[in-house]
Amino acid sequence: MRLLIGGSSSKLFHLQEFASSLAKFDIECRVVFDADVYDGFPSRRIGNWFQTRSKFNKLINEFKPDAIFIDRHRHFGLAAAKTGKPLLVHLRGDHWKEMEMAKQTLYRSLPRKIAIVQWEKIAEKCFQDASMIFPICRYLADIVKARYPEKRVSTLYQGIDPDKWFHSSGMSLKHPCVGLLQSANIWDKTREMLTLESILKKMPGVTFYWVGDGPYRDYVLSSLKKYDNFKWLGALPYPDKVREYLSEIDVYALVSGLDMSPLTVLESQLMEKPVIATSVGGVPELIKNNVTGLLVEKSNPDDLYEKITILLNDEQKRKEFGRSGRAFVKENFSWERVCSDFATTLKQNVG
Template sequence: MLTILHTESSTGWGGQENRTFQESIGLKKLGARVIILCQPDSMLGKRASAEGFEVRTCRMRKSYDILAIKFILKLIRNEKIDVISTHSGRDSLLAGIAGRFSKRKPIIVRTRHLALPITSKFTYSFLPHRVVTVSEYVRNYLIKEGIHSEKIVAIPTGIDTSKFSPEKTTENLRQELGLEPDIPLIGTIAILRRKKGHHILLDAIPLILQKIPEAVFVFAGDGPQKENILNKIHTSGLSDKVFMLGLRRDIPEILKSIDLFVLPTLQEALGTSFIEAMAMEKPVIGTDVGGVGEVVRDGINGYLVEPNNPSALADAVIKILENRERAMAMGMEGRKIVEQNYTVEKMCEKMYALYSSLLKDKTS
């Protein structure tokens, strides 16, 4: 049995932690033994424990934490770890060093989840045997930074298409908000950070309302920009047009309820929220940044617009809302793209195949 150790020094919960969690579930289904190493107060640890995973906790106080390295070395030896899969900067360094010093010589794979500049080439070029990126965009960025191309493989994030399924989901948001069935409803689901571009959509909404005055917008999510967004909604006179839903657990139901998904992000490694909306057969509008263009195919399953351009964003929204048949066709295309490229099963099969091939090369 293949024994995989996932390491994560981040304590929060976002796309990165969710991918690690979904990977763990999928790899376990494929017959691997999965152990998750995280900080004692980690959200991933809590979710993984609830799911029945073997979870180990260790303080990872700094990048060169000798006690943490010793803990991981012992874990590798006692649990006979074959593969170490690292995810954040700190655990990639600690687990990478431990893996390299271990007599078991486990395979080390680092996943790069973000579209941000890297801070340490060492944890990409020397410590891991392979680097996995969530998009071709991030892969190409690492190559430009001097990481050898043959060392990097893009394996895009997949989603659970049985959870994000139009047939298995009921619509509830319109009733909750007291909206008529034919009111155009535009949704944005993202953490409330400035780089997600909520402020750009708020600048576009008055332009959209000039053409489609009955349109209503919902923002699902929480984050540091909450007060700024609320203030902008109020000062723009949009309080009866933009509803803040807060942090929600019923994302498939929200996506089922909307007509169109919009996220004018300014920075994105891939854009899992687009994939989730596409799986729910919704047309999507994104900005031509990072890996977004790999999932949003302009004119096929939605539109790609220039970043930080409220006017272009408004035009794209109006274009979709004014042609319901085209919108439905785009939604159907989106679901097809997800089924072909972005399922959690495909992601896990590719990760398992990568681990297996690296272990085979090691022993041959």
């Protein structure tokens, strides 16, 4: 079986890993940057507004895929639907909620309003034309099933290669410390970080490091950078510098108001770090509460403060959680496990 995979440039690293693992299950893949093959209005690159489908058609004729897998919902997906090949749509987040938040914050000018309406139309067409939809967690799968009860829906977790996550020296941080590794691209996700303000006041001897960036970055920094024990490190090269960062921190914290299946939760556990994570969306599916980490209530800084205190004061518990976390992720989220399930589903429904 041949599977053509199209996705954004930021996800090509993970999609290449996905494709390599699928080869073990007799699925030949080709991974492409979708916008490089076929794009259009309202692409951020104006030159792409005038692309033809010639590169896309050439790709289809040469590779002859049995199905086409899209990792985001853009013009590449529209072109894929017109081929008559089964269209497999991967959904990483709550698209509908994210669109509403974007309209309320970053996309209020007229040009941006026009763009986001068009993106919504394109995404909806991709969902409607999909042969199958693959949400990234069970929580999101329930949302998709409610919206598209006639569609075949199957959960496809983000996979990870445990062998690539090992202790790596090179970064020096002040201890004790709590490390955050999350983007600032989604408003409901990012603003939860503001709950750290009261914790920074209560824990002046603990340094909180944030790795991440995005359009909502300054909303966070305007409130938190005034505290000496909050340090923003920006975005780090992936995966080497991220591995060094996770090697050095004492506790990993996901302080998020909206998340489906954050890869950093898996990476941190593979690095044998105890995880504290807001219990939202699909996050509880990625850790075992009180075994590999601790879940906290959303918008509850007292709960977060208590859980951070517990772990920083108990080195033995941190080690136990770390060992259990690595074993849990290897068993449930390795690429071999994820691709085995996907290959079975694919061959039953497409092959």
